[in-house]
Amino acid sequence: MTEPLLKMRGVKLEGRSDEVWSPIINGIDLTLMRGEVLGLIGESGAGKSTLGLAAMGYTRDGVRINAGTVEFDGIDLLAASAATKRNLLGKRIAYVAQSAAASFNPAHRLMDQHVEGPVQHGVMSRTESESDAIELYRKLRLPDPEQIGFRYPHQVSGGQLQRAMTAMAMSCRPDLIIFDEPTTALDVTTQIEVLASIRDIVEQFNTAAIYITHDLAVVAQMADRIKVLLKGDEVETADTRTMLAAPTQEYTKSLWAVRSFQRPRKPAVIVGAVPVISVQSVDARYGTTPVLHDVSFDLHEGRTVAVVGESGSGKSTAARCIAGLLPPAAGQILLDGQVLPPDYRKRSKDQLRQVQMIYQMADTALNPRMSVGRIIARPVQFYLGLTGAVKRKRVDQLLEQIEMEPTEYYNRLPSELSGGQKQRIGIARALAAEPKFIICDEVTSALDQLVAEGILRLLAKLQDDLHLSYMFITHDLATVRAIADEVVVMKDGRVVERGPKDVMFKPPHDPYTELLLSSVPEMDPDWLTNLLAERGVDDIGGAAVDKM
């Protein structure tokens, strides 16, 4: 235990864009002992993933290591030949990617991909590796461990794939595993299962790990030590408990602060007021598959309803029904007390104008070939009929409302904006129609916590200024706490529970709401252990599957 397993010294990395090399990591030292788990935390763009890959001696296209050393168990990875590195990768250093769905080859069964490493590296025969895989699947509490390996990736759910990928990383019993945001794409309830599985198996085989994430609460459960990165520099490194108890740097403290944003409570709705949007007993189907059952809720002016639930619970489908993209099979939707035609093609321009959407992926929701000015100007012209100088003035005004300087941003293309800025443009585009009601579909889930908080604050301010009503679709309960007035909890296409936020966050809860609430990681290193104990799951691996 005296010699570190991984020693990185003064590592500098550069990335190329438009033929110019700019720094990503500016000289980082990292030491990892055998069996130790190091949490690497920071916003996106902080260089966490790049650093994680560099620990494997690997860089993506357009990235290069231009200074420093990476030593794994005494082997200099940067000087090693390609063959030497190939012999280490997969066998002694393994990688678990953020999106298991994208990182499993769609053309091969899980098992074929699992045994590939051991067989190619000559660690085990195919039969040995297959029975070992089944053992690992069992340890990771995958359902039907005997058979699941013989499925294709698209036949397995995201959370299960993430565990299968962890099993694959374990296939050669490596000394070190790099976990690159393995639970970021998962629902809170699924996240817990994956976190618990990963933690157990890493402990059981005494594997060292680097755990990369942007979620402090998650890393608190997983890591022995935490290293905070900001724009390619190390902010601080400390033992997990020490850091959580007493972060020394301002930036680290600000990461904590994000979760504290909360809107003041609004006065109660006037009795008898006509709701802006009223969803009444809506059923919906995709083809013949029913996806929504008897969904009802009201939303009043200037208020926010948060619709929460796991993926597949029907949140987005409800939004599609309201927007008229998916005409409901039964029930109706009222805008200001007037029945809206179910199909958006049958709605008047004014009805269309009143209901706007902001999307999760600002990246794909903005036309990459249109400048910011044109993107915002389109609805201004289409809905309000403004042209020429008046239109330009209105666009400038909208840009100011979203706190972006018109002269600087008017002519930029989406590719020249950061993720948070793109999402602001999405907001401005929705505002341009001067709507009453905006559907925000997971608008912050692709953003870092600090940026997301900025977006939430902006939305709150706009709501106060313009008396907007929001339907906030999210799976993140921290967001709900921050912004909602009312909460609708959905599961399997049904509303499980609804009511004012204060009531919803106080017991007693519907069992499903309780599960959702308790699944949100907390900033306490013992949270996961305690929670699992409470739920009666044996977290020392190999135990019976607790169907949560």
Added chain:
Amino acid sequence: MGNVLKIILQRLALGMLTLLIVSVVIFVAVNLLPGDFAESILGQGATPEAVASIRRDLGLDQPLVVRYFDWLGGVARGDLGSSFAQANFASFTGTNSGTKTVADQIAPRFANTMFLATVTAVIAVPFAIILGIMAALYRNSVFDRATNILTLSSISSPEFFLAYILILFLAVLNPILPSLSNIYDGMAFGDRLEKTLLPALTLTLVVTAHMMRMTRAAIINLLASPYIEMARLKGLSPIRVIVRHALPNALAPIINVIALNLAYLITGVVVVEVVFVYPGIGQLFVDSVKIRDIPVVQACCLIFAAAYILLNLTADIMSILSNPRMRHPK
């Protein structure tokens, strides 16, 4: 699988419909050509009576629509009709027993064309794919560039030029292969193959570039995918990463380009046939157009169209089957 079967049946039905439309287009287009068989066979000194008599014999005096449906009815019964040229020849000799049907005339030629296409495909398809894989593996290397330049130059040169170059090097300067491909019925397979090799090599040069470049591009396109990165991070060799992890996911576009080139091999090799005196269907087709032998022209066109449609259908089905989501639904 029921899903896939449904798609296949749908495509087949669509293919039949396309074929029907194609037949109308062919029929109209051929009839739009100036002059007809009677005029071209009788030459400039023909009397109007002689022309009219031949037209009457061949049914050319009937309205277009009637002739089309006569012909279509025949095709539906599997009768492609009789060649004008052969019928004429028979009536001059006073016997009708020697009349050759279009089917008799086309069958051996078509068999020859298929033979040439098959030999070429057996050489060209694996060659192009292996070349494409190697180019993707050593992308941007000297090998990659050289392959690109060579295949592009060969596709950019006229076919007859390639053919003469090959004849020069492989038949004249180094007499390894025969320069004439005058194959005939009852020839031993080995001889037939030897005679076919030079035109097959010429065609290989013509079709390789397209398939090779698509293979290379389709693979390289996938190299930035997370699962390719994963394969690399598992310490797999570069060749394994490409052949096992990239290629299976790149099959759909490659299959489509292969189908397109195979269709070309069946329908578009007239020039090569002429250079090597190869008795394929292309030459027959051109000759028939020259003398306005409409039944033969129509039959050839129909075969060409059917070949295109069938090959594209096969490519579609194989692309669908190459996707595990289609083979193994949830």
